[in-house]
Amino acid sequence: MPELPEVETIARGLHKRVAGDQIDSVWIGRKPEPLKSPAAEIARTLERARIEYVQRVGKHIVLTLKSPKDSSLHQWIVHLGMTGRMLVGSADLEIAPHTHLIARLASGRELRFVDPRRFGRLEVRHDGFAGPGTEPLNISLEEFSALFHGRKAPIKGALLNQKLLHGVGNIYADESLFRAGVRPRRRAGSLTRAKLKKLHAGLQRVLKEAIAAGGSSVSDYVDAEGEEGFFQLKHRVYGRGGLPCRVCKTPITKIVVAGRGTHYCAKCQK
DNA sequence: ATACCGACCTGTCAGC
């Protein structure tokens, strides 16, 4: 489901609602659960722990937990995959289909992980979590350029590679390439310094604008409060195949790059 | 090391 702006929005919403609360007990659904850590380890780590804060790392939500025994810190890491949700609400709320984990909170509310498609993953760590790559919002132009140096993969594929930049997904890859005027199939290593500069700026700008808009709601995305984002209204190419380019009116082209639906303007992007 | 492609799942929607 969500990319960096959506996960950022969800993490901020969760922080506001559950930081300071304590997890009293945990229910984990029947197998196969979407777990990267053993269910018993997740339950052991979550139960009785206090939620210190919630933040985003790449496309992961990281809940920092304080152990009731020795005050040590642990991380509960949630990846939402395509369709995952983290819902906070009253314990009376009906349990939605595909609910895989319920954390009962001392406040009487529940934090639930729901994921129909089960591409999401839950795990716990005890030694911190830095994510697979570099944060696109913080990266300097120099570091950014170095990531793509010598790469033969299409720039779109490189943008999606979480070991390089983490947090960029299909929507924001397409949108940032449009803003930079770069075709998705261009080899990453072939971008000129000027294009890299435009892509670096375009990516950071589109991510910041999307965060400010509460993310993009395509089909079913909602944040921790159940609110839709509205950045989808500002998409210039994503999901606009065949529609006129917002800049030059040329119909937007839709192709497949790196196995993903890819949208671009043949006139604005070279 | 790097890059591609299918697999993993369920839901939805267009077309017949």
Next chain:
DNA sequence: TGCTGACAGGTCGGTA
């Protein structure tokens, strides 16, 4: 109305 197939915000592992 109902069936079928294509497609969907993501990642992973096997293969070349």
